[in-house]
Amino acid sequence: MNQRLLRKKGFLFPLFFLLLIFLLALPCSAEEATADILPDEYHELLDILPEELTELLPEGLFAKDTETVGASVNEMSDFSYLLQTLLSLVGVKLGDCVRLLASIAGMLLLAAVCRTVQSSFAQQSIARAFSFCTTLVILSFLLTRGYDSIQSTVEYFSNLGKMTSASIPLLGGLYAMGGNVSAAVASSAGLTVFMSLLEGVVGTTIVPFCGICLAFAAVAALDPSLRIGTLAGTLKKHYTTALTFLMMLLLTMLSAQTVLGARSDTLAMKSAKFAAGNLIPVVGGSISELLRTVSAGVGYLRGTVGICALLLLLLLLLPTLIELLLVRLCWQLCASLADLLGCDSEKRLLEEFASVHGYLIAAVCICSSVLFLSFTLLTHCASALG
Numbered sequence: 001m002n003q004r005l006l007r008k009k010g011f012l013f014p015l016f017f018l019l020l021i022f023l024l025a026l027p028c029s030a031e032e033a034t035a036d037i038l039p040d041e042y043h044e045l046l047d048i049l050p051e052e053l054t055e056l057l058p059e060g061l062f063a064k065d066t067e068t069v070g071a072s073v074n075e076m077s078d079f080s081y082l083l084q085t086l087l088s089l090v091g092v093k094l095g096d097c098v099r100l101l102a103s104i105a106g107m108l109l110l111a112a113v114c115r116t117v118q119s120s121f122a123q124q125s126i127a128r129a130f131s132f133c134t135t136l137v138i139l140s141f142l143l144t145r146g147y148d149s150i151q152s153t154v155e156y157f158s159n160l161g162k163m164t165s166a167s168i169p170l171l172g173g174l175y176a177m178g179g180n181v182s183a184a185v186a187s188s189a190g191l192t193v194f195m196s197l198l199e200g201v202v203g204t205t206i207v208p209f210c211g212i213c214l215a216f217a218a219v220a221a222l223d224p225s226l227r228i229g230t231l232a233g234t235l236k237k238h239y240t241t242a243l244t245f246l247m248m249l250l251l252t253m254l255s256a257q258t259v260l261g262a263r264s265d266t267l268a269m270k271s272a273k274f275a276a277g278n279l280i281p282v283v284g285g286s287i288s289e290l291l292r293t294v295s296a297g298v299g300y301l302r303g304t305v306g307i308c309a310l311l312l313l314l315l316l317l318l319p320t321l322i323e324l325l326l327v328r329l330c331w332q333l334c335a336s337l338a339d340l341l342g343c344d345s346e347k348r349l350l351e352e353f354a355s356v357h358g359y360l361i362a363a364v365c366i367c368s369s370v371l372f373l374s375f376t377l378l379t380h381c382a383s384a385l386g
Contacts, residue, residue, distance in 0.1 A: 037064055041170035042305055045312070048162040053315055056085055061308065066301055073308045085315065089322050097326040100145060104334045104350075107138050112341040135345050139218055142353055149327050150210050153360050156320040157203050157367065163316065164195045164371060167309065171378055174305060175262075178298040182261030183381060187374060190254035194370045197246060202367060209239055210356055217352035232352070236359050240366075247366050251373055258374075262381045306379030310372065317368050321361065328357035 046054070046062060060072035075081060111134040168191045175184035216232035331354035338347035 038066060038069060038301070038305070039170065039173050041166065041173055045163065045166040045170055045309065048159070048166050049312065049316065050159060052319075053312075056088070056315065057312075066304060069308065070300075070304045073304055073311065076311045077307065086318065086322075089318055090326075093319070093323050093326050097330050100327070101330045101333060103141065104138070104330070105337055107134075107141065108334065108338050108341055108343055108346060110134070111138065111343050111346060115342065135349070138346055139349060142349065143214065143218070145327070146210075146214060146353055146356070149324060149357060149360065150207060152320055152323055153364060154203070154206060156316070156364060157198060157206065159316060160367060160371070161195055161198050161203070163313065164191055164198065167191060167371065167374065168195075170305070170309075171374060174298075174302045174378060175381070178302065180262045180381065182264050183258050184261075186257035186261040187254070187377070190250065190257065191370075191374060193253075194250055197250065198367060201246065202243065202363065205239075206360075206363065209235075210360070213352070213356045213359075217349055217356075220348060220352070236355065240359055240362050243363055243366055247370060250370055254370065255373060255377065258377050258381070302381075303379050306375045309375045310379070313368065313371050313375065317364070320364060324357050324361045324364070328354050328361070331357065 043062070043064075049057075058072040058075050060068045061076070063069055063072070114134050168188050171191070172184040172188045175181070175187060213232055213236060216235075220232075331350045335347050335350035335354065338344075338350055
């Protein structure tokens with residue numbers, strides 16, 4: 001009986017020794033990675049930001065130590081900073097939109113005068129020619145301005161893809177620092193799928209989608225007898241519905257796998273700490289306290305980086321969103337003016353342009369929600385080491 005007990009202890013001792021080495025290695029590597037120094041992936045995330053955005057950021061945000069970056073993030077989250085940044089962005093875009101509004105209003109007044117003149121012609125063909133020319137001039141101007149808005153949206157999706165690409169190693173490394181290995185894998189996999197959808201689906205379809213919608217609007221404005229408004233409306237609704245459905249599936253997968261992975265990592269780490277604390281009383285207690293200290297540092301680092309990334313994403317979104325909202329408001333005001341002046345074809349054209357910009361706003365907000373959720377999960381996810 002004693003020999004069997006000695007054999008059993010002799011078998012368990014190497015197992016406990018290996019467990020001790022594993023637990024001792026975890027805090028060492030985590031302490032080394034979180035010793036007040038931000039990972040290189042954080043600075044790579046800052047490098048991909050547009051130059052006009054980096055000029056608005058505090059200088060301390062580019063520092064290497066966590067405390068300086070934390071103070072800068074606190075400054076960025078202040079209401080006065082966000083309001084000042086918002087007003088500056090609105091001020092830049094507002095001047096362009098006022099000039100746009102004045103130009104279209106002038107064209108509509110000219111079109112109203114031309115319609116008054118054309119009513120004096122006895123031949124209807126001459127009157128239709130006048131109407132066609134005025135509508136064509138306004139359409140050419142709207143297409144030029146609408147192309148600029150579409151280009152701005154495409155550029156935003158490109159920047160969003162670059163930010164997603166830079167976020168994959170950053171989120172994976174920050175999750176792994178806290179022992180959330182499964183959460184790191186789930187987050188990286190979800191963002192990889194999102195980047196593929198963003199580049200393969202949204203990035204390649206947004207320009208053809210807007211082009212088809214604007215072509216329908218142009219045909220309907222130049223020849224009011226063709227009633228294709230229902231077809232254009234169906235296309236827009238189905239496009240945004242499909243985009244919403246894809247992002248909903250991605251958000252569900254990302255949130256479920258990340259949360260479940262984090263819970264699994266926490267359970268595994270608590271089981272290891274419990275085994276070490278009971279089987280190796282003195283050393284196991286020291287390991288538990290050390291892991292708790294490291295967990296607090298990792299939690300602070302992840303919270304700082306997560307909130308910083310959320311604010312950066314918001315600042316990246318605001319210029320495009322403000323531009324689309326202001327241009328859409330211009331189209332709607334001009335459509336009201338066209339209705340007041342009796343320019344029916346121009347009114348339908350302007351309403352269609354406003355509708356297209358509304359769907360662009362929806363696409364931009366829907367796609368941004370995935371990264372917002374990813375950084376929010378990082379900020380609120382508990383460290384498995386704690």
